[in-house]
Amino acid sequence: MNTVVLPLPLCGWLQQESRLGSPQEVCGLVLGQRQESVVRVHRVLAAENIAERPETGYLIDPEFYLQVEHQAADEGRSVVGVYHSHPMGKPVPSDTDLELAWPDWSYVIVGADGTLRSWRLVEKRFVEEAIRLE
């Protein structure tokens, strides 16, 4: 099983962000480094949710993504994943999440109760990753 190593303060920040953003979904990019089966998260960057219906979906502006990718490259890091919240649901991927997911990224989802779980697309289905708080 792959492991996402998440600094404890970032976990708390994601839970707070999700709570404050409810009932809309919040979203952002996860920066860090991937080494084989371990993803080490260094930063998370909140993005504006520009989806038409932010209560049930999220969409990140591609220009924002481009800026973050440049910034990450300058820091010797890369975008290793995406986070978003399910303000009314569980932290498990929806059908839309599955339809729009990309391989090799960690998808961290914050559930309505503040629980975090992480998922990765493997051959057109999501496989859960362990989250280790440090």
Next chain:
Amino acid sequence: MSEVIVRLPPPLRAFADGKAELRLPGATVGQVLSCLSDLHPGVGQRLFGPDNELRPYINIFHGERHIARLEGLATPVRPGDVVSIIPAVAGG
């Protein structure tokens, strides 16, 4: 023919031998991406649909500008220009 820098996002690098950046010939964004697709068909399949149109969840930037605000795939490129492939980041 010019040689253009093409930047791939992390999710597509696995389909291009792990490369983050390639230098490819082409006089337009479309020609450069076509060259990329020929070299790395796995990337091409994720960029273009069966009708050879860009898939809706792919964004292409020429420098800092989305090609939709320029001339689309016909946007001319010059040597040293940067073309970035940006995946749509979305879900529900």
